[in-house]
Amino acid sequence: MTQSHRIFVALDSSDRASLVLTAAKRLAELTSSKLILFRAVSIPPDLPHTVFEVSDVRLEEMLLANARADLAQQAKQVEGYVDKLHCVFGTAWDSICREAKEANADLIVIGSHGHSLVARMVGTTAAKVVNHADRNVLVIRTLL
Numbered sequence: 001m002t003q004s005h006r007i008f009v010a011l012d013s014s015d016r017a018s019l020v021l022t023a024a025k026r027l028a029e030l031t032s033s034k035l036i037l038f039r040a041v042s043i044p045p046d047l048p049h050t051v052f053e054v055s056d057v058r059l060e061e062m063l064l065a066n067a068r069a070d071l072a073q074q075a076k077q078v079e080g081y082v083d084k085l086h087c088v089f090g091t092a093w094d095s096i097c098r099e100a101k102e103a104n105a106d107l108i109v110i111g112s113h114g115h116s117l118v119a120r121m122v123g124t125t126a127a128k129v130v131n132h133a134d135r136n137v138l139v140i141r142t143l144l
Contacts, residue, residue, distance in 0.1 A: 005033035006083060008105035010096045010129070012039065012113070013070055018077060020111040023140045025078045027109065034083035036103050037075055039067045040095035041087060060089050093128035101134055108137045 009024040011017045021037075028035055041063045067087045075082050084103070088095050100108045110126045130137045 004083075005031055005107075006036055006103060006105045007031075007033045008036045008038060008096075008100040008103055008108045010038050010040070010092075010108060010110040010125075011071065011074060012092075012111075013067075014111075014113060016111050016113060017074060020109060020140045021074060021077050023138075024109045025081055027107075027138070028078070028081045033081075033106070035078055035081045036084045036086060036105060037071050037078075037082060038096065038099060039071050039087045040092040041067045041089050042091060064089060092125045093132065096125070096129050097133045105135065108133055108135060110137060110139055112139050112141045 007024055007028055009021060011020060024035055027033065041060075043059060043063070064087050068085065071085050071087060075085055086099060086103075088099060096108060096110065108129060110129055112126050113124060126137075126139050130139065
């Protein structure tokens, strides 16, 4: 029995995510692959401490729930190709590399975001994934 190929699609909540998803869907169509839609969530470093006082729900749980809902909404764009939706709490580039390996994905698809001066100095998530992943990475250049 032939095992289905898996494409690990790293998404965020930006407007560019739909372009990444469209490219991943096209690749899945051409290769008879299934998509694993993934989102890494973290707490922004400049988040005011008062946010932690507004609810009994842990902030991490709230952020993950929102990410799951957003990912489910994005999944409607590629219905029939999705194998799994997966959200984790962690640093984006590290989580993408680790979870793609865990899922035994054949390819990671990620968008090229973050062309600001700070992103160039520190390194974008896509660049870090390309440099650290143990599998092939396709970077979708999104020009918006």
